[in-house]
Amino acid sequence: MTKESSLLHVDNLHVTVDDKPILNGLTLTVEAGTVHAIMGPNGSGKSTLSFVIMGHPKYTVTQGRILYKGEDLLALAPEERAQRGIFLAFQYPTAIPGVTIANFLRAALRGVRGKDVPVKEFRETVKTHLKALGIPESFMNRYVNDGFSGGEKKRLEILQMAVLGPSLAVLDETDSGLDIDALKTVAAGISALRNPQRGMLLITHYQRLLNYIKPDVVHVLVGGRIAKTGGPDLALELESKGYQGFKPATEPGDPAELGGRGSPIAAGGGTVRK
Amino acid sequence: MSTSKPQVNVNEDYEKLYGFHVAERSVFKSEPGLDETKVKQISGMKGEPPWMLQQRLRGYQHFMRKPMPVWANTELLNSIKFDNIYYYLKPTQKQSESWEDVPPEIKETFDRLGIPEAERKFLAGVSAQYESESVYHSMHEDLQKQGVIFLDMDSALKEQPEMVQRYFGTVIPPADNKFAALNTSVWSGGSFIYVPKGVKVAMPLQAYFRINAKNMGQFERTLIIADEGAEVTYIEGCTAPTYSSDSLHSAVVELIALPHAKIRYVTIQNWSKNVYNLVTKRAVAYEAATVEWLDGNLGSKLTMKYPGVYLMGRGARGEVLSVAFAGDGQHQDAGAKMIHAAPDTSSVITSKSISKGSGRTTYRGLVKVYPGATNAKSTVRCDALMLNPESRSDTYPTMEIDEKRVSIGHEATVSKVGDEQLFYAMSRGLTEAEAMNMIVNGFIEPFVKELPLEYAVELNRLVQLEMEGAVG
Numbered sequence: 168m169t170k171e172s173s174l175l176h177v178d179n180l181h182v183t184v185d186d187k188p189i190l191n192g193l194t195l196t197v198e199a200g201t202v203h204a205i206m207g208p209n210g211s212g213k214s215t216l217s218f219v220i221m222g223h224p225k226y227t228v229t230q231g232r233i234l235y236k237g238e239d240l241l242a243l244a245p246e247e248r249a250q251r252g253i254f255l256a257f258q259y260p261t262a263i264p265g266v267t268i269a270n271f272l273r274a275a276l277r278g279v280r281g282k283d284v285p286v287k288e289f290r291e292t293v294k295t296h297l298k299a300l301g302i303p304e305s306f307m308n309r310y311v312n313d314g315f316s317g318g319e320k321k322r323l324e325i326l327q328m329a330v331l332g333p334s335l336a337v338l339d340e341t342d343s344g345l346d347i348d349a350l351k352t353v354a355a356g357i358s359a360l361r362n363p364q365r366g367m368l369l370i371t372h373y374q375r376l377l378n379y380i381k382p383d384v385v386h387v388l389v390g391g392r393i394a395k396t397g398g399p400d401l402a403l404e405l406e407s408k409g410y411q412g413f414k415p416a417t418e419p420g421d422p423a424e425l426g427g428r429g430s431p432i433a434a435g436g437g438t439v440r441k
Numbered sequence: 442m443s444t445s446k447p448q449v450n451v452n453e454d455y456e457k458l459y460g461f462h463v464a465e466r467s468v469f470k471s472e473p474g475l476d477e478t479k480v481k482q483i484s485g486m487k488g489e490p491p492w493m494l495q496q497r498l499r500g501y502q503h504f505m506r507k508p509m510p511v512w513a514n515t516e517l518l519n520s521i522k523f524d525n526i527y528y529y530l531k532p533t534q535k536q537s538e539s540w541e542d543v544p545p546e547i548k549e550t551f552d553r554l555g556i557p558e559a560e561r562k563f564l565a566g567v568s569a570q571y572e573s574e575s576v577y578h579s580m581h582e583d584l585q586k587q588g589v590i591f592l593d594m595d596s597a598l599k600e601q602p603e604m605v606q607r608y609f610g611t612v613i614p615p616a617d618n619k620f621a622a623l624n625t626s627v628w629s630g631g632s633f634i635y636v637p638k639g640v641k642v643a644m645p646l647q648a649y650f651r652i653n654a655k656n657m658g659q660f661e662r663t664l665i666i667a668d669e670g671a672e673v674t675y676i677e678g679c680t681a682p683t684y685s686s687d688s689l690h691s692a693v694v695e696l697i698a699l700p701h702a703k704i705r706y707v708t709i710q711n712w713s714k715n716v717y718n719l720v721t722k723r724a725v726a727y728e729a730a731t732v733e734w735l736d737g738n739l740g741s742k743l744t745m746k747y748p749g750v751y752l753m754g755r756g757a758r759g760e761v762l763s764v765a766f767a768g769d770g771q772h773q774d775a776g777a778k779m780i781h782a783a784p785d786t787s788s789v790i791t792s793k794s795i796s797k798g799s800g801r802t803t804y805r806g807l808v809k810v811y812p813g814a815t816n817a818k819s820t821v822r823c824d825a826l827m828l829n830p831e832s833r834s835d836t837y838p839t840m841e842i843d844e845k846r847v848s849i850g851h852e853a854t855v856s857k858v859g860d861e862q863l864f865y866a867m868s869r870g871l872t873e874a875e876a877m878n879m880i881v882n883g884f885i886e887p888f889v890k891e892l893p894l895e896y897a898v899e900l901n902r903l904v905q906l907e908m909e910g911a912v913g
Contacts, residue, residue, distance in 0.1 A: 265883025278870025
């Protein structure tokens with residue numbers, strides 16, 4: 168399969184925020200049916216990548232491109248990206264006081280499908296997913312993320328993902344701020360949504376989420392570029408050695424090539440700074 | 442991403458729905474401007490007892506003597522041309538109890554405003570005021586049987602002279618402020634309600650105030666007394682035609698909630714943008730009584746209104762829940778006053794304001810706790826939402842707490858419609874316009890959900906949104 172027709176192809180992406188460069192030549196390809204984990208230290212550009220894929224206006228793409236099913240994603244508004252099947256589970260979901268989850272979800276489903284969803288069908292769809300995620304039905308009458316605990320917010324993100332049924336789901340630090348029980352529930356919810364048509368990008372600082380969701384590919388993001396790409400074992404390696412050994416690649420290029428250059432230095436080597 | 446910003450449009454259809462006018466009709470119209478002779482003339486035409494004339498004359502003197510407020514929007518206040526205002530216009534010879542008897546052009550106006558229809562559907566009584574006088578009045582028979590009195594204020598002065606004399610001006614005296622003084626001197630119309638002990642009026646009573654004539658001054662006077670354990674909900678609405686010259690509306694509303702009574706007073710103020718709306722509203726709540734002001738301000742050029750509750754008895758409770766919307770050229774200077782003068786009293790103030798374009802909203806509030814009002818509790822929350830960079834919002838909360846054993850909370854937020862909120866909703870497939878609409882409607886939801894359903898629907902319809910430059 169060529170990269171042009173892949174589910175997601177990020178090609179030499181350079182992104183700035185307020186003229187400050189964050190991503191510096193990031194290249195990444197996600198095929199349908201695969202789960203990619205992107206791991207990296209704070210400030211490496213993980214959240215930026217997720218926001219750029221979704222189309223946040225704050226981020227400026229200065230170079231490179233993002234193709235989604237062969238289409239130029241950067242030309243589309245956020246809602247058009249959602250309509251084409253992209254979903255972002257936010258690290259810090261925003262509260263919308265006064266708007267019930269039921270109304271929000273229904274509007275979202277209408278937005279994504281481009282047509283009204285009959286009340287009955289909507290109710291049944293939601294009911295099924297609520298049950299699967301262990302969320303009480305009364306949840307639907309609460310205001311979106313208003314006064315929610317960290318766990319409730321993340322659960323709502325997964326509920327939305329389940330109801331909207333995207334082709335590409337980007338999950339930004341979905342594990343952060345969760346205790347172990349909440350983490351298990353959320354991870355089970357995500358795992359249940361894996362399927363051959365759907366690609367997932369799990370963005371995480373820690374390896375622990377990957378104990379519950381086994382990724383097909385693991386990338387290490389440092390300094391706005393992929394420093395190394397590997398299999399699930401790479402995550403375990405990071406867990407034991409940390410990110411200190413990785414330094415950002417100095418030139419844009421093939422991630423596979425970068426992987427070699429940015430490999431971790433010998434154990435105990437804490438002297439190399441990123 | 443689209444570059445045109447979505448717009449929340451309030452009152453997009455105002456011209457069509459409310460801004461119309463019909464041929465002016467009067468059986469008497471005073472000359473413009475105000476002097477003592479005109480005050481006497483109004484009282485004389487109404488055949489009032491001497492004490493009321495004296496009250497009016499006191500009001501007139503205070504009005505003339507008091508300077509214009511030097512706070513709020515002095516520029517707009519000082520541009521009021523008092524000499525151009527018509528202070529009294531009597532549209533019909535008498536009040537009707539059937540819409541069929543109301544003169545056709547006036548009936549047509551109220552038909553267009555949907556008043557008779559609302560009356561049939563969900564109201565226990567209706568009073569319709571046109572210019573200076575109530576032209577239509579009715580109340581369900583069963584309420585009459587229970588001893589509920591619902592009259593226009595002029596009729597009440599004739600039919601319930603003792604009660605009116607006992608309470609009139611006791612909550613808001615003539616010298617209270619310049620505009621209360623003006624109202625006292627030239628008041629006409631308004632509602633009088635008395636709910637006897639223990640009677641709970643299930644359906645709302647409504648008054649609708651309509652200005653039709655140019656340069657009109659409307660000065661209704663309302664007095665509501667809920668006797669011990671009584672309950673009543675009163676709703677008022679108001680609109681006016683859009684003219685290039687200014688009109689003046691200056692009402693005085695006094696509420697008296699006797700022990701264990703409950704009064705809920707709902708206002709949907711939707712004057713045209715050429716109306717000055719300078720209103721004094723105040724309640725007294727005795728032991729374990731509750732007074733709630735639900736105050737929606739959408740229209741007018743300048744509104745100054747700070748509904749208050751004097752919590753005079755142990756356990757009395759006051760609440761003000763308000764929404765203000767200021768579009769281009771509008772200034773909504775609104776707020777609340779809670780005076781704790783007894784132990785175990787509690788108050789809640791929730792103010793939601795939205796300013797758009799050059800619109801300006803101001804929250805101005807007072808919470809006062811007197812010594813001895815132990816365990817007083819008060820919560821103040823002001824949320825302001827600004828839709829454009831040039832929009833303006835100010836908050837002036839005043840707290841005067843002279844008792845130590847109290848619990849007082851204040852929280853104020855000022856926000857632009859959050860880019861993060863917009864992006865969150867858009868990432869779920871909503872267009873920017875849909876997202877904006879949802880956020881704004883969510884913002885006013887705490888107010889809307891307290892309204893009777895019919896008004897909630899109306900308000901949601903008024904606060905609409907369109908994409909600038911887009912079709913539909």
